[in-house]
Amino acid sequence: MIDFQSPNSPLLPSLTSAALAFTIYSILRRILREEPFRDIPGPKAESWTMGNLKQLFNSKGLPFHESLTDKFGGIAKVYGFFGLVKVLSNEITGSELAEQTKENGTGKGRRGGVLDMSEWISRVSLEMVGRAILGYSFDPLDSRVNNPYTSAIKELIPTLFSFALARQFTPFVVKLGPAWFRRKLVEWMPSRRVQKVKEISDVMHDYAGKILKERRDQQTRLLADGEDSGESGRPKDVISMLLKANEKAQKEERMSDDELTGQMTVLIFGAQDTTSSALSRIIYLLSTHPEVQEQVRAELREAHRRRRSQSDDDEQENGRLDQETIMSLPWLDAVVKETLRMYPSVPFVRRSCVKETTIPYTPLSDSTSDSHPQTTSVRVPKGTTIFIGIQGMNRLEEVWGDDAKEWKPQRWMSDSTTDIADGTEEERKSSTPYKSTVKIPAAFCGMLSFLGGGRACIGLRFAMIEMKIILATIFSKMHFEPTEDEIIWNLSQIISPSVRKGSQMEEKGMPVRAVLDDLTV
Numbered sequence: 001m002i003d004f005q006s007p008n009s010p011l012l013p014s015l016t017s018a019a020l021a022f023t024i025y026s027i028l029r030r031i032l033r034e035e036p037f038r039d040i041p042g043p044k045a046e047s048w049t050m051g052n053l054k055q056l057f058n059s060k061g062l063p064f065h066e067s068l069t070d071k072f073g074g075i076a077k078v079y080g081f082f083g084l085v086k087v088l089s090n091e092i093t094g095s096e097l098a099e100q101t102k103e104n105g106t107g108k109g110r111r112g113g114v115l116d117m118s119e120w121i122s123r124v125s126l127e128m129v130g131r132a133i134l135g136y137s138f139d140p141l142d143s144r145v146n147n148p149y150t151s152a153i154k155e156l157i158p159t160l161f162s163f164a165l166a167r168q169f170t171p172f173v174v175k176l177g178p179a180w181f182r183r184k185l186v187e188w189m190p191s192r193r194v195q196k197v198k199e200i201s202d203v204m205h206d207y208a209g210k211i212l213k214e215r216r217d218q219q220t221r222l223l224a225d226g227e228d229s230g231e232s233g234r235p236k237d238v239i240s241m242l243l244k245a246n247e248k249a250q251k252e253e254r255m256s257d258d259e260l261t262g263q264m265t266v267l268i269f270g271a272q273d274t275t276s277s278a279l280s281r282i283i284y285l286l287s288t289h290p291e292v293q294e295q296v297r298a299e300l301r302e303a304h305r306r307r308r309s310q311s312d313d314d315e316q317e318n319g320r321l322d323q324e325t326i327m328s329l330p331w332l333d334a335v336v337k338e339t340l341r342m343y344p345s346v347p348f349v350r351r352s353c354v355k356e357t358t359i360p361y362t363p364l365s366d367s368t369s370d371s372h373p374q375t376t377s378v379r380v381p382k383g384t385t386i387f388i389g390i391q392g393m394n395r396l397e398e399v400w401g402d403d404a405k406e407w408k409p410q411r412w413m414s415d416s417t418t419d420i421a422d423g424t425e426e427e428r429k430s431s432t433p434y435k436s437t438v439k440i441p442a443a444f445c446g447m448l449s450f451l452g453g454g455r456a457c458i459g460l461r462f463a464m465i466e467m468k469i470i471l472a473t474i475f476s477k478m479h480f481e482p483t484e485d486e487i488i489w490n491l492s493q494i495i496s497p498s499v500r501k502g503s504q505m506e507e508k509g510m511p512v513r514a515v516l517d518d519l520t521v
């Protein structure tokens with residue numbers, strides 16, 4: 001009998017060679033299946049071995065993604081390893097206030113300073129999702145030291161993205177023997193980046209296990225104290241609810257601890273970087289568009305004035321607007337939607353085609369494109385890798401009009417758009433400011449920022465509420481101005497900002513000048 005768990009198992013070499021054989025077979029199979037995309041235009045392969053993959057997975061790759069939509073339209077052919085054919089669909093795409101007191105021309109002094117807002121936003125959003133999803137405080141905001149989980153979660157995506165090319169082999173590597181063997185393989189790998197990912201994933205796994213235990217103990221305590229009977233005593237975080245549902249579920253439907261910790265990590269990941277990327281971009285855009293920022297602050301000023309006039313217990317409300325008021329502010333809504341449209345936090349996603357299909361295709365008749373106008377559909381064989389160009393789709397002129405590539409929140413100010421909180425699900429999904437004949441199967445307002453279909457973002461509503469609350473809170477207390485720094489937006493699956501420090505140097509972060517300007521009193 002073969003012992004699968006033993007490191008000396010004779011199965012290992014056979015598994016390794018079988019996996020390699022499978023990899024080579026798959027590569028050859030795909031090379032031979034190039035033919036259906038013969039007539040699809042696209043950029044030339046940059047290199048014979050890497051195709052276009054280095055351009056696709058490059059932190060400075062946004063212009064390449066943008067050029068795909070501009071030059072080739074809805075579908076562009078890009079090359080993978082060894083000239084493998086892949087189809088790319090339309091990319092496609094603090095510090096405490098460093099004190100400055102200045103005269104601002106009105107004779108009044110002003111207090112402000114330069115803050116790295118991306119750092120702060122990232123901490124705020126992790127704290128929010130930590131509490132809402134896990135019932136856990138990772139990183140009290142007044143702490144100067146990052147929790148190891150916070151650092152791990154921030155490092156993971158950029159580190160993984162830095163070897164995105166090698167990760168194309170993941171589907172084959174995960175089939176290599178049992179988990180302990182794959183772990184050994186990883187430990188033996190002489191790559192600093194692979195070791196870093198291993199360390200990050202160990203920290204995340206250990207923390208998730210620790211938090212799960214805390215939630216479980218809390219539930220046992222509440223049950224024992226009889227506090228679980230009423231709504232008020234019940235923990236509201238997602239994991240506590242999941243644990244409770246798990247206990248009530250039939251034995252065969254229950255999630256194992258590994259599945260539960262997996263869910264925790266997916267939720268935190270899905271929620272944190274995406275939201276903080278969008279929030280950083282919004283703050284930056286408002287700092288560089290003072291006229292739009294003034295509109296947002298004017299409606300906040302008015303909302304606070306109404307709150308003060310209606311409330312007789314200001315102390316208790318502590319200058320805060322309620323959720324309903326925040327969600328109904330039209331300029332805030334327009335700014336969030338327009339930023340998600342123009343600058344989606346996740347500009348593209350990857351999918352594998354599991355069943356052969358044919359998709360409609362209208363080539364560009366533009367003279368700069370080498371497209372073949374007679375082609376109207378393209379056959380996509382099973383196994384083809386597809387990149388869904390979220391950003392490219394969000395900027396289609398057919399859907400958004402001639403000014404599709406401009407950031408214009410005012411496009412959302414018309415009556416024809418439906419707020420997320422209003423209207424039917426169908427109205428909400430398809431509501432774009434333009435009466436377009438092109439229907440995008442999107443989960444949100446005709447844009448793909450939260451994707452669409454069965455695997456669309458499950459945190460859409462959470463994200464909208466969270467972002468608006470954070471923005472309303474911050475912009476009620478201060479306004480922002482740009483600094484002289486050049487901000488660069490990097491593609492590492494999720495977009496994040498950095499600052500140019502000389503011709504060859506960049507540093508993570510997004511400095512903006514914050515000026516205290518309280519609207520709540």
Ligand code: HEM
Nearest residue numbers: 270271274275278345346349450451455457458459462463
């Ligand atoms: C601005 C904020 C957000 C954006 C732009 C965003 C965008 C996306 C996108 C594009 C996907 C599809 C990814 C793929 O399939 O490759 C996704 C999936 C997902 N998102 Fe979000 N997301 C945001 C916030 C959130 C929040 C706050 C949560 C949790 C509370 C969340 C949880 C998830 C989960 C669990 C998935 C996987 C769904 C599945 O595969 O079935 N997201 N999100």
